[in-house]
Amino acid sequence: MATAPEGGKMRSLSDMLAESKVFSNVEVLSPHFTPKRLLYREREINSIERALAPSLKGERGRNLFIYGKTGTGKTSCVKYVIDEIKNIPNVRAKISFINCRIYNSRFRVLNKIISDHMPTYAKRGFGAVDLYEKLTSWIEEDNKILVAVLDEVDVVKDLDDLIYTLTRINSDIRAGGVTIIGISNKVSFKEELDPRSLSTLYETELVFAPYYATELYAILKDRANAAFRKDIIDDEIIHFVAALAAKEGGDARLSLKILTKAGEIADENDMSKVSMKEAQEAAKVAENEIVYDVVSTLPEHQKLVLYSVSLLTQSGGSYKKLTDGVDTYLFSGEVYNRYKSLTEGMKKEPKSERWYRKYLSELEMQGLIASFESGKGIRGHTKLIKLLYPSNKMCDVLEKEIFGNNESSLEKEVPVA
Ligand SMILES: Nc1ncnc2c1ncn2[C@@H]1O[C@H](COP(=O)(O)OP(=O)(O)O)[C@@H](O)[C@H]1O
Ligand SMILES: [Mg+2]
Known part of the structure; x- marks a missing residue:
């Protein structure tokens, strides 16, 4: 980002450190930012809440499997509900949100759950058997309900083993238990699973549909208002980006990425407005980046x-x-x-x-x-x-x-x- 784009003039270090003319708060556009409002996802958020309700009361809930294309808001909606739950007093459930791109094996997932709830134990370098036993006795000691949210669960290398292990806990103990929320960007993931894991994971299903251009427009507009300075970006540009991302599969992440890049290009060129040219250039760059991201999750x-x-x-x-x-x-x-x-x-x-x-x-x-x-x-x-x-x-x-x-x-x- 610090390099001058082709044809652009070189920027000095002090220029780079100066406040951006384009962005007032670029963080709002980052993929890690969870917006306060998730538009057009009331029904989905409601289904997640309903699936989790028994666990919150200390009962074993049904497992939930959420799937849909990348950028349809799956991770955001689940995180939104988890944040809501954190604000409710006396909740019985213990929740672990696990990004399986990082914790991509049964061992790593178990270790992550243990480190979320028993941090001192996790550091001791135990094997999978010890972790399993520790987890089971921790759940059993006061009939806890563990909600394991496995985001991008399809990248777990030994997924059948992981699902088997987690459900095994339920049959090994008398009270308390584990509820699994699986999330996947792969719509056809079902076909790759062993029948037993399939019936466990897909107890209840929730599909996230791609966004339409009009929906993407509203999502982008919300974020652009917070991220860009006044009059930097015209509606026309936001419409263009929304339409493009709708055509590319209704991916909100892609649309946000294009918008961010367009702003960055304008910023690097010291412009006081984002024009169509930046948006088009940004679209190319963003699309490639997303593709290579997809490649990294392939088996x-x-x-x-x-x-x-x-x-x-x-x-x-x-x-x-x-x-x-x-x-x-x-x-x-x-x-x-x-x-x-x-x-x-x-x-x-x-x-x-x-x-x-x-x-x-x-x-x-x-x-x-x-x-x-x-x-x-x-x-x-x-x-x-x-x-x-x-x-x-x-x-x-x-x-x-x-x-x-x-x-x-x-x-x-x-x-x-
Ligand atoms: N309904 C929505 N309202 C506002 N922002 C959204 C919405 N859906 C997705 N986003 C944004 O789009 C990006 C991708 O969403 P994410 O939840 O990561 O999608 P997925 O997990 O389905 O790939 C995030 O930055 C998120 O904030
Ligand atoms: Mg996701």
Whole structure:
């Protein structure tokens, strides 16, 4: 942010430290900010409250599963209800909000719950069995109800084990218990789950629909009023951003990101108004950032398939590609071969072609690739694949994701009975 944008003039350090001409409170636009008002989500907030009501009275509630596309307000609504509960006196439930992107294994989730409620115990470096026993006896000692909110639950590596462990507590104890609220951005997540976890998690379901352009407009307007100085941003720009984000899947986060970027670009250029040009530029940047964020939550083998597509798209060398003048298409078969050799090179077992086809449709649903049937004539009848984002950037991101971190081996992964 400190660098001068192309064509913009260099800013001195004192310029940068000076008060922004554009923003009065940029924090309001940050994804971590929880707004006081959540528009158009009364019904959803009400359903979450209803699901939690028994737990608050000390009874085991039904588990709730919340899903819907990214940026439809799932996390915000749940956090909103948790904050409400904090203000109610004598609530029996103990709540843990767990961001599974950070706590992405059963061990980490258990450890997080323990550290939320028994901080001194959590630091002692116990294994999963000890954590399980500690948690169970803590719940049992005065019939507590633990509400475990698992946000972005689909990224937990051993999710079936985690769900099994948490529900196991309920059958191991006589009173008190655990209620699970699962949240996922993946609409098709159901299909990936083991039937037992599925029936546990999806006891009650709540779907968050994408926002319409008019709704996004109202959400943005609310935030823009608080974040920007007066007369910096015209309604026209907010309408434009809302319409764009509505077209891209009704994602409020994307719309806020575009608005923030547009303001930042104007700020860097010392402008006193955000124009359409900044908004358009911002849209491009924001959209890419969000895509790479999506990539980081893909399961390992989907990452490997996407990496194979990216590598082949980038190399353009020895493989056969089809070019229609503008676009590059890859044969599904050669992507699979590349994936296989890549996986074997990493001393991992490649998944079967059946799984591979599932991964392709998953990647397509996430909007990362497009696929077409070739029609007759090209190698009989085959599937053609096209990467929808720049291959060099995609390769960089995936390399970091696939080869970058290897911290999980430090954990004690002891099986729980
Ligand atoms: N109904 C709403 N009213 C106001 N802001 C919203 C609303 N829905 C979402 N947002 C904002 O959009 C962003 C994304 O929302 P979030 O709850 O993180 O979505 P999800 O968890 O579904 O991906 C957050 O910054 C949030 O404050
Ligand atoms: Mg979320």
